[in-house]
Amino acid sequence: MATIGVKDFQKYHTDRFFLGSLLVSIGVLLTTTGGSWDITNHLINRPETFLSIPHTVLYTGVVVTIIGAIAMLQDYRHKRDPLKSLPTKMAVIGSLVLVGAGPADFGWHQMFGLDGLLSPTHMMLVLGMLCVSLGGLLGIRRSISSKTNPKPMLTTLLAMLPIWLAAGGMLDMLCLPFSNTAHFKFNPDPTLAVILATVAFPFLSSVILISMSSMSQKRFGYLSALGASFVAVVILTTIIPDDKIRISIPFYLINLIPIVVADIILSSSQKKPLTYLAGAILGLGFFTLYFPLITHVYNEILTTAPVWPSAIINTYFADLTKFYPIVFLPAIASGILGTIASKKLAINSTVK
């Protein structure tokens, strides 16, 4: 895939709204990847400072997002294009929530000390990310219809990835047992967490990847590129920083297989049953795609002991493979449901 050059912008009379939407998506991508990297550093207890690299990436992302949202708002106020109203509102409201989450989180730390993964302010942060990333996607899709987007599919892919990462982050927050603190016991019930993970993660993979395929008119390559980008982000921010699980990179790369297979199926047939088959395959792949964090969720109902960083690989491969037969059918069903829901997302962001 080619990158966006200056000539592309000149040729397509790129406007401020498109650039704003692009910046919003890039900003949330930086924020979510920085956040994922930061969670890994916390898990392996790497000593951190406020200006650690993950924090710098995260806050740079917030600044880029705000600049993008301001650009979208300026363009909308100038042109009053009703098609740009929803993306602008989502980007601006999401950015305001993101900006508000910072001081709120600081206040929460002041009142209650060390916090867990799930806290009201962290939830506020992720909701802001989700809202602003949807605004970015809608903005990029609207720019395609106004012919101001020089690289429609590349930018759509760039906008879909942060939505996936933000939604995945929200599910992590609701499923992982990292939220009990001295003041609050926010850890989810282990059984409910397993049920949620088994249903929601396959659904998420399916809805995001099949929407990407739909938005690219089912051309081969875009679904795979989005899936490969997700795999790359997890390897870079979760696996490589943790030397205890770095050895699992070859294993993690097999996640590309169901993604490519789903892409082949969707690009070679328009038949509904085959679309559902692609969704089912993507759903089934969740158990390997959401490694290593998913280990902590399923381990909770096997033992009350936490999984130490050095025991992740052994726990996952020795104990969690027992779950394969149990999660098989729900994962297929959720993947198919994701296929149905993807039509909604694809229609809402369709070029008008």
Added chain:
Amino acid sequence: MMADLKSFGSKKRVAIVTCIVILLAIYFASASYFFPQFYLSLVQQYPRPVISDVKISNSTIHLGQSFEITVVGVNKGVTSDMQTLSVSFPNMTSIQAISVMDSNFTQHPVIIDIDQEVGSHYQGTQYPVYSQYPAVESYNRPWEGGASHEISIDVTPESAGKFLVFVKSVVLPHSDTIHYPMNGTKDQQSEYVVPYSVNVVNP
């Protein structure tokens, strides 16, 4: 011509289906058999806690005087998720006369008072017990392989006689099999310790 096209389409379909079946077979075989077998067959390497040095400023002191104990711990194996270095004082009845003078651990040492809940039997807080005498627990999380850390504690004994000091180091996880020392005297947490003593005489 149409027959050729149909035949080509049919061949293409067969090729795609074959390709999909092979790819999925590779995926499921890798995820459920090959990689689990591979990763579980790797030889596990473990951390190895050792207390490499214990320095006591005075072997004999007068009652009312203090002495300083410096304990150096090292991990001679691979990096551990967590390693503790504990110094406890069976003859003390309160933490008032215990103070940490120096420490190069990444976490602040914790001074444990009497009747505080602590882990035992190398199972951490899964088997909690209540402390009967004061202790100072310092730890690193993680503790790099080959790295050493030390702590210096100033103590003023409360009575004359043989004043005992227990020293131990434990790694987590695998604490039930990997700890220092491996045998000998047990402390209030039913874990092995190396005993040291200072002679406290009346002035």
